Amino acid sequence: TTRIIMDCDPGIDDAAAISVALNNPEFDVRLITTVAGNVTVDKTTRNALKLVHFFDKKVPVASGAEQPLIKPFEDAARIHGESGMPGYDFDEFVGETVKHSAMEALYLTIMRSSKPVTIVPTGAYTNIALLLAVHPEVKSRITRIVAMGGALGRGNMTSAAEFNVYTDPDAARIMYNSGIPIVMIGLDVTMKALLTPKTLETVSTLGEAGNMLASIFKHYYEGHEGGIPMHDVNTICYLLHPEYYQTVNYWIDIQTSGPAIGETVADIRGAYHNGQTNAEVAVGIDTDDFNRWFIEEVRAMKV
Numbered sequence: 001t002t003r004i005i006m007d008c009d010p011g012i013d014d015a016a017a018i019s020v021a022l023n024n025p026e027f028d029v030r031l032i033t034t035v036a037g038n039v040t041v042d043k044t045t046r047n048a049l050k051l052v053h054f055f056d057k058k059v060p061v062a063s064g065a066e067q068p069l070i071k072p073f074e075d076a077a078r079i080h081g082e083s084g085m086p087g088y089d090f091d092e093f094v095g096e097t098v099k100h101s102a103m104e105a106l107y108l109t110i111m112r113s114s115k116p117v118t119i120v121p122t123g124a125y126t127n128i129a130l131l132l133a134v135h136p137e138v139k140s141r142i143t144r145i146v147a148m149g150g151a152l153g154r155g156n157m158t159s160a161a162e163f164n165v166y167t168d169p170d171a172a173r174i175m176y177n178s179g180i181p182i183v184m185i186g187l188d189v190t191m192k193a194l195l196t197p198k199t200l201e202t203v204s205t206l207g208e209a210g211n212m213l214a215s216i217f218k219h220y221y222e223g224h225e226g227g228i229p230m231h232d233v234n235t236i237c238y239l240l241h242p243e244y245y246q247t248v249n250y251w252i253d254i255q256t257s258g259p260a261i262g263e264t265v266a267d268i269r270g271a272y273h274n275g276q277t278n279a280e281v282a283v284g285i286d287t288d289d290f291n292r293w294f295i296e297e298v299r300a301m302k303v
């Protein structure tokens with residue numbers, strides 16, 4: 001099994017990623033931490049708790065950063081709805097977060113783990129940056145970071161920037177300069193991992209978990225020709241099936257000001273960093289593989 005910590009802002013596609021990770025026995029989810037992103041952190045935290053409760057799991061949830069390190073906070077409620085996870089009637093009772101902040105919970109969970117841990121961020125990287133700044137000793141205990149965010153091509157927030165990196169570019173810079181191995185799951189690959197209308201229909205028939213996911217997907221205002229992108233789910237899919245993904249190694253720098261703020265700049269010619277790299281960047285996946293895989297994951301979910 002792979003020990004993971006999910007750092008997220010659920011968020012409809014985050015919810016799908018968490019649902020798969022909580023149910024697939026290949027993962028040992030040690031902690032879920034939340035951050036402001038798609039919606040405010042009180043809502044992303046409540047949504048994470050809803051999912052843990054829905055699947056009746058004992059995974060601790062810790063609430064994290066209310067805002068980015070420097071840049072003012074801008075949400076994406078127009079895409080993910082007011083609550084961040086609309087369209088399904090979750091229980092009112094959702095249980096409680098742990099007492100520690102996300103940053104402290106990350107620190108304690110990583111340092112107390114007998115084995116190194118993989119971090120899976122699917123929101124802005126604010127909690128991770130705070131952790132690395134305050135407790136740099138965690139670095140040697142982290143296997144790698146498999147992060148959704150960034151784009152070699154066009155952004156989805158501005159022409160240059162993808163939402164998670166745009167939300168907190170200063171945090172992204174700290175993470176990319178940390179020396180921890182990073183897998184960048186950006187728009188180059190996630191815009192190829194679209195769930196087709198046919199898959200969505202199938203998912204809706206797969207028990208209460210399928211019904212829950214299909215119900216929240218209906219409220220996802222990110223339709224594209226061919227289907228809806230499941231950005232965050234690709235982190236989990238990559239961990240299970242790296243063979244599905246084409247990747248390239250680059251040095252990634254983050255723009256933290258100006259018109260390209262939040263852009264992930266790849267040193268494609270190796271000119272700026274002397275051929276050194278800090279990230280494995282996913283660039284390709286077969287849409288059919290992704291759809292087939294996702295259906296099987298939902299089919300295996302137990303509520």
Ligand code: BDR
Nearest residue numbers: 011013076122163164231
């Ligand atoms: C990312 O932005 C968020 O809205 C999604 O949850 C995903 O993490 C895609 O750019």
Ligand code: CA
Nearest residue numbers: 011014122123
């Ligand atoms: Ca997200």
